[in-house]
Every structure is written in structure tokens, then in C-alpha cells.
Amino acid sequence: MADLLGDMRRTHHCNQLGAENVGMEVVLMGWVQRRRDHGGVIFVDLRDREGLTQVVFNPGVSNDVHAKAHGLRSEFVIGVRGRVAPRPDGMVNANLTTGAIEVMVTELRIFNEAATPPFLIEEDTDVSEAIRLTHRHLDLRRPQLQKNIILRHKAAAAVRQYLNGNGFLDIETPVLTRSTPEGARDYLVPSRVNPGQFYALPQSPQIFKQLLMVAGYERYYQIVRCFRDEDLRADRQPEFTQIDMEMSFVGEEDIMAISEGLIAYVFQEVMGISQTIPFDRLTYAEAVDRYGLDKPDTRFDMELKEISDIVEGSGFKVFADVVKKGGIVKALNAKGCVDFSRKEIDDLTKFVAVYKAKGLAWIKVRENEWQSPIAKFFTDEEKAKLAERIDMQPGDLIFFMADKPAIANEALGQLRNHLGQRLNLIDPEAFNFLWVTHFPMFEWDETEKRHQALHHPFTAPLEEDYSLLEKDPTAVRSRAYDLVLNGFEIGGGSIRIHDMDLQSKVFKILGMDKETYQGKFGFLLDALQSGAPPHGGLAFGFDRLVMLLCGESSIRDVIAFPKTQKAACLLTGAPSDASQPQLDELSLRIKATAKV
RNA sequence: GGGGGUGUAGUUCAGUUUGGUUAGAACGCCGGCCUGUCACGCCGGAGGUCGCGAGUUCGAGUCUCGUCGCUCCCGCCA
Numbered sequence: 163m164a165d166l167l168g169d170m171r172r173t174h175h176c177n178q179l180g181a182e183n184v185g186m187e188v189v190l191m192g193w194v195q196r197r198r199d200h201g202g203v204i205f206v207d208l209r210d211r212e213g214l215t216q217v218v219f220n221p222g223v224s225n226d227v228h229a230k231a232h233g234l235r236s237e238f239v240i241g242v243r244g245r246v247a248p249r250p251d252g253m254v255n256a257n258l259t260t261g262a263i264e265v266m267v268t269e270l271r272i273f274n275e276a277a278t279p280p281f282l283i284e285e286d287t288d289v290s291e292a293i294r295l296t297h298r299h300l301d302l303r304r305p306q307l308q309k310n311i312i313l314r315h316k317a318a319a320a321v322r323q324y325l326n327g328n329g330f331l332d333i334e335t336p337v338l339t340r341s342t343p344e345g346a347r348d349y350l351v352p353s354r355v356n357p358g359q360f361y362a363l364p365q366s367p368q369i370f371k372q373l374l375m376v377a378g379y380e381r382y383y384q385i386v387r388c389f390r391d392e393d394l395r396a397d398r399q400p401e402f403t404q405i406d407m408e409m410s411f412v413g414e415e416d417i418m419a420i421s422e423g424l425i426a427y428v429f430q431e432v433m434g435i436s437q438t439i440p441f442d443r444l445t446y447a448e449a450v451d452r453y454g455l456d457k458p459d460t461r462f463d464m465e466l467k468e469i470s471d472i473v474e475g476s477g478f479k480v481f482a483d484v485v486k487k488g489g490i491v492k493a494l495n496a497k498g499c500v501d502f503s504r505k506e507i508d509d510l511t512k513f514v515a516v517y518k519a520k521g522l523a524w525i526k527v528r529e530n531e532w533q534s535p536i537a538k539f540f541t542d543e544e545k546a547k548l549a550e551r552i553d554m555q556p557g558d559l560i561f562f563m564a565d566k567p568a569i570a571n572e573a574l575g576q577l578r579n580h581l582g583q584r585l586n587l588i589d590p591e592a593f594n595f596l597w598v599t600h601f602p603m604f605e606w607d608e609t610e611k612r613h614q615a616l617h618h619p620f621t622a623p624l625e626e627d628y629s630l631l632e633k634d635p636t637a638v639r640s641r642a643y644d645l646v647l648n649g650f651e652i653g654g655g656s657i658r659i660h661d662m663d664l665q666s667k668v669f670k671i672l673g674m675d676k677e678t679y680q681g682k683f684g685f686l687l688d689a690l691q692s693g694a695p696p697h698g699g700l701a702f703g704f705d706r707l708v709m710l711l712c713g714e715s716s717i718r719d720v721i722a723f724p725k726t727q728k729a730a731c732l733l734t735g736a737p738s739d740a741s742q743p744q745l746d747e748l749s750l751r752i753k754a755t756a757k758v
Numbered sequence: 759g760g761g762g763g764u765g766u767a768g769u770u771c772a773g774u775u776u777g778g779u780u781a782g783a784a785c786g787c788c789g790g791c792c793u794g795u796c797a798c799g800c801c802g803g804a805g806g807u808c809g810c811g812a813g814u815u816c817g818a819g820u821c822u823c824g825u826c827g828c829u830c831c832c833g834c835c836a
Contacts, residue, residue, distance in 0.1 A: 202793030216796065236786090255796060278787060281769055284797095288770055292828045345836040365836085392835040393759095516761085516832060618836045727829065 165271035170241050177213025181262045183246045188265060190215055191241040191273075193303065195283070197234050204231045205264075208242065209283075211308050216255070216264040217242050227270050237276035237283065237300075243269035291718070295732040298723055310720045313432060314708045318385055320431035321405055321704075324424050330381040330407065335370035337363060337387070342682070345618065346390035349400070357749035363389035366701060368618060369686055371408040372658055375697040376689045380410045385704060394727045396716045397650065397706055401725075405707075407655075408699030414641060414657060417698050418597060421645060421653065425595065432711060441595035441645070449598050454492070454575020456601070459649030460594045462587035466574050467493045469562075472547045478539035480523075484564040491564040493552045494574050496581055499559035500526045513580060514563070519573035523562040527554045536562075579649060593710070596646045600624065603638040604671060612673035617642040619672055620665070620686075621656040622698075635671050641698070652707050655700025662690040 173189045192210035204219040219231035234240065244267040255261030281289040283303045294301040301307060322332070341348045341362035348362035364370075366388050374382045384406045391400060405424075409417060422439040429437050442460065449458050452465045469492065474485040481491045496502075502510075511522040525534035532545070540548065552560055563574045582588050603623050604613040613635050615621065623631060627638040642656035659665045665687060669679035680687070705717040718724035725731050745752065 196796075198795050198798050200793055200795065200798075201791065203795080204793090205795050205798085207796070218794085220793075222793085250794070253794060253796090258796080261796090278768070282786070290765090290770085290828070293769080295828090342836090346834080390835060393833085395835085396830075398835070518832085615836050621836090726827085728827085732828090
């Protein structure tokens with residue numbers, strides 16, 4: 163039978179007591195981390211969310227209490243009353259904040275016993291993630307996870323504090339909303355009172371925050387849950403949290419400045435480290451040119467060099483033909499890697515094949531010669547130009563990629579990241595921020611034979627590119643910007659279109675006729691005609707940001723109750739079947755093929 | 759939708775290459791001893807549908823086929 167709390171009340175937490183408390187009578191409560199029973203004296207490490215304190219049961223103090231302590235097991239929930247005593251000489255535990263003292267227990271209450279946990283509740287648990295997620299309430303007891311979740315709270319608190327102080331209003335937007343055709347797959351919720359119709363869960367509050375600007379609220383923010391029914395990744399969950407912001411009467415500079423201030427504040431409050439602002443900037447074109455990716459990891463150099471102009475007339479047909487067909491040839495200098503084995507290079511070739519690259523040419527730069535299957539195809543002049551462009555030095559290993567620009571850049575950019583890690587070029591303590599600006603407005607979708615918005619359809623085009631909207635949409639640059647941290651996109655936003663005619667034109671370029679866009683976005687177009695101020699905003703991926711702050715490699719480690727790769731919750735068993743009466747009420751029928 | 763990895767005791771793994779008696783280890787758990795440990799120590803013990811289902815075989819943890827879970831990646835994610 164479990165003891166009741168009664169009049170026992172905690173006086174301190176388990177990371178609080180030190181030499182200055184010696185002699186004090188205290189009450190601690192928490193979980194039994196470990197029991198070390200010496201037959202006589204029994205030591206228990208008592209754990210609460212703040213830390214550990216060693217409590218001591220000595221038969222010399224109380225025989226009854228000592229006998230009761232003999233039955234303690236891992237994860238029992240107890241309260242102890244006792245006197246703080248200094249550890250005997252030589253018994254101080256320097257690894258423990260409270261290691262100078264211990265609590266000599268005079269009263270023990272066992273509030274609850276606990277089944278033997280399926281894994282040890284400790285810092286470095288080696289247990290599979292499936293088991294951790296199935297017993298998430300136990301996993302969440304681990305110090306590492308508690309630290310992450312507490313840090314997440316602190317980050318959210320700092321965000322609110324900063325934005326509140328800068329005139330932003332926290333305004334809630336609907337979770338049951340309308341499906342929008344562009345973008346990710348929606349999560350749908352059937353409407354009982356409107357049979358056959360569905361709400362969609364928001365992929366982001368995009369349109370609502372724009373409507374709030376039209377409505378005159380000027381500065382809005384929300385730490386808000388968003389939903390996308392797409393396949394998962396280590397940094398992607400079906401429901402995730404955004405710091406969503408929007409401002410009126412501003413341009414890019416204003417939003418970037420507020421964002422930098424926000425990030426710097428969060429880093430100062432949460433991590434106690436200051437960030438240099440403003441952050442560096444690159445245009446999309448420059449980022450792709452130098453790093454191959456639109457979210458480059460700028461913690462290390464090793465930039466890509468385009469060599470199309472040097473090799474287009476060369477005797478190496480593979481390169482020359484690619485350039486002739488509109489492709490590019492780029493090089494990556496892996497400094498000092500000349501001794502990579504044939505197998506290592508083969509493995510890297512397989513690595514880039516994942517990104518559709520057809521091959522990976524290479525040159526090993528030795529003291530007096532190039533060791534390479536392709537060196538023989540180049541003239542001395544071409545060799546000299548290559549050596550200069552790529553900064554070849556003896557000891558270098560040069561990789562070449564020739565392909566369509568999108569493939570060559572992506573594959574070589576990913577190879578750059580891969581080598582950066584493998585060659586330990588990355589300072590794991592560093593936080594490198596980078597704005598990427600001037601994204602293209604549209605990209606051509608070959609399968610659907612139409613233009614797609616790269617960002618979203620409400621993003622404003624760059625004014626100087628207006629003239630290109632009709633004749634060459636893919637050349638139009640947008641007023642969109644992403645914030646990149648250590649190679650992760652942690653935020654993105656844009657200046658929005660606040661003019662009805664321009665918005666209609668963009669819808670048309672996206673392949674919608676007037677009837678279609680009036681039907682889907684008529685309410686937005688109406689709003690734009692009713693006094694819409696110039697406005698723009700940004701949304702941060704809060705989970706990713708916290709993941710990087712915590713030094714974790716998966717957002718599941720900074721979300722209290724995450725889902726698996728199949729979008730299931732192993733703890734609750736969601737998703738689950740609906741009963742026939744529920745389905746009937748919603749006018750739904752399950753296809754026979756959906757059931758196994 | 760596709761590719762890779764993985765699944766054996768409560769947990770982490772070995773055993774699978776080359777099918778062969780009672781499937782091992784560590785930690786955890788249970789019992790005993792132990793008054794200064796903090797990964798306590800010592801002695802003893804319990805614990806396994808080898809993910810699931812078919813098949814091949816005298817015999818399957820091991821081979822074949824299917825299927826499911828977890829995970830990483832590609833596609834997808836405006």
C-alpha cells in the first residue's frame with residue numbers, strides 16, 4: 163500500500179543542497195535512481211528533474227526506516243525527511259553537484275512502487291528508439307531528454323519575450339481550416355455536420371497571417387503547430403512547430419533585422435552565447451554556385467569551382483558534350499586526400515549516385531604528375547587553367563561532376579557536406595548563420611507541365627524582374643529569403659504580394675484560370691482589394707532550431723511525444739481504427755483494399 | 759512509391775558465412791551475505807514463440823519465399 167503525501171512537503175530539489183546546508187532538516191522527493199545496499203548502510207541516489215542527491219539510510223539512525231529502505235527498487239517514487247550531513251573525508255563525489263553532502267534519512271515515505279523499467283533511466287542509454295518511444299514516459303525521465311525539453315521551453319519563452327517586447331501580438335489561427343491546392347499533402351478531417359466535406363489541418367497559417375495584416379494588426383506572431391502529410395525524415399515530423407511571424411509596412415531588411423535580433427536573443431537567453439549580427443548573406447545563385455546547395459553549411463570552406471568554360475572544347479568528350487547540351491562541369495578539391503583508395507573513391511561514387519549523378523571523375527595531384535583516368539584528355543594549357551582555377555596542390559584529390567546544373571550542383575554539394583564531416587573540417591561547437599536571398603519565383607514542373615511556386619504563390623517577385631513575369635517566369639527572382647544554420651534551413655519567408663492584379667497574374671503563371679483561383683483564393687483577392695498594406699514575414703522551424711541548440715541529430719529528441727517514420731505514435735497506438743458508428747456518422751466508408 | 763540497414767533473454771549484442779544435442783555473454787531482475795558506496799562488492803538463481811507466416815529438409819535462429827515493425831536515404835516535403 164502506497165504511502166500518502168500527508169503533510170510532507172518538499173523543501174529543496176535534488177540539485178540544490180551543498181555544504182552551506184549542512185545541519186539543516188530537509189525534505190526531498192523524487193525517483194530512486196539507484197540503490198546500493200551494503201547490508202548495513204543503504205545509499206540511494208534520489209533523482210528529480212533538477213538532479214541527484216545521495217540519501218543515506220543508516221540502521222544507527224532508525225532501524226524501521228532502514229528496514230523499509232531495504233525494499234526500495236529502481237524508479238520507486240519516494241519522499242525522505244532527514245538532516246544534511248557532510249560526506250566523510252575522501253567520500254566527496256566531484257561528479258555530482260550535490261556531491262559534497264548527503265541526507266541522513268529519518269523518515270521515508272514510499273508514494274509508489276514501480277515495475278522494473280524496460281531500460282535503464284540514465285544519460286547514455288543504448289536502447290532502440292522503438293522501445294524508447296513505446297515507453298516514452300520513461301524515456302522522458304532520462305536527464306538528456308529532460309534537458310532538451312527544458313531547453314525547448316526556455317527557447318519558446320525567450321521567443322515570446324522578445325517578440326512581445328517588439329510590438330508583436332500573439333494571435334491564434336484555426337486548426338480546422340481549408341485545404342489549399344499548392345504545397346504538401348493535407349491532413350484532412352471529415353465534417354460530421356457537412357457530410358462528404360473535409361477540413362484540412364494547416365500546413366502553416368500563411369493566409370490567416372496575411373489576412374491579419376489586412377485587418378490592421380501590423381505585427382503578428384504565433385508558436386504554432388503545423389501539419390504536412392508527407393514522408394518523414396530525421397528532421398521532419400508530420401506535425402511540427404513553427405515560430406510564425408508577419409509584419410506590415412516592412413521590406414526584407416526589416417524582417418531580417420527582427421529575425422536576427424530574435425535569434426541573437428534566444429541564443430543569449432538559452433545558451434548564454436552571443437551571436438554576431440547581422441548574419442552573412444548569399445544570393446540563391448551564389449550559394450548554388452559556390453556550395454551546390456541552397457542551404458550551404460558554411461562552417462567549412464571547400465567551395466565548388468565551375469570549369470565548364472575550360473573543358474567545353476577539350477578532348478574529353480564526356481565533359482565537352484555535357485557543356486554542349488547545356489550542362490555544367492564543376493570541381494571539388496578534397497585537400498590532402500590524394501591517398502584515398504580505389505574503394506574509397508568507388509564508395510563516394512555510390513554516394514553521389516543517390517543524387518542521380520552518373521559518375522564521379524577524379525584527379526590525384528602527385529608531386530610531378532596527375533594520377534587520373536581522365537588526365538590524358540587535357541592539353542597542357544587546359545591543365546594549367548584547371549590547376550589554377552581549382553587551386554591544385556600536390557596531395558590534393560579533385561572530384562569532377564558533369565551533368566545538368568541541378569544534378570551536378572546537388573550531388574557535388576552533398577559530396578562537399580559528406581567530405582566536410584568525414585575530414586573533420588567542421589567545428590561541432592560552431593553556429594554559422596547565413597541568409598540566402600533572391601530565390602527564383604518559379605520552377606518548371608516537367609511532369610505536370612506547368613510552373614510551380616518555389617516558395618509559395620503569395621511571394622512577391624523582385625520589382626526589377628516584373629518585366630520577365632510573362633516572357634520568362636523561371637528567370638524571375640522573388641523577394642524570398644531563407645535562414646540557414648549549419649546547413650539546415652531553420653527559417654524562411656518573403657515579402658508578400660499585396661496587390662490583387664499582381665497576385666492574379668501569379669496565379670495565372672501557376673496554371674490556374676480565373677475561375678479556379680477565384681474559387682480557391684477569392685477571399686484572399688477580396689482582402690487584397692480592401693486595403694492591404696505592404697507586408698511580409700517569416701517562419702522558423704522551431705523543432706529544428708531546438709535540435710541544433712541541443713546538439714541533437716534528430717528532432718524526435720526535442721519533441722516530447724514524436725511519431726515514427728510511419729507517422730505512428732508507439733505510445734498511444736495512433737493512428738487506430740474508427741468504429742463503424744463513428745464512420746457512419748461521418749458518412750465515410752473504408753475501401754476494402756485498405757484493410758489487410 | 760523506391761533503395762540500404764536492422765529484428766535472438768527485460769535491454770544491448772554474439773551465434774547465421776558452412777543447417778545438427780540442453781541458443782551464449784554483459785547489464786538488468788530475483789534470493790543470500792555485506793556499515794561508506796556512488797557502474798558498490800561477493801555467492802547463488804530465474805529468464806528465450808530466435809519479429810510473424812509459409813516452404814525446403816530426417817533436422818531451420820541459420821537456407822528460400824512472403825509479411826510486419828523500427829531506422830537512414832531518394833522521390834515527396836510550396
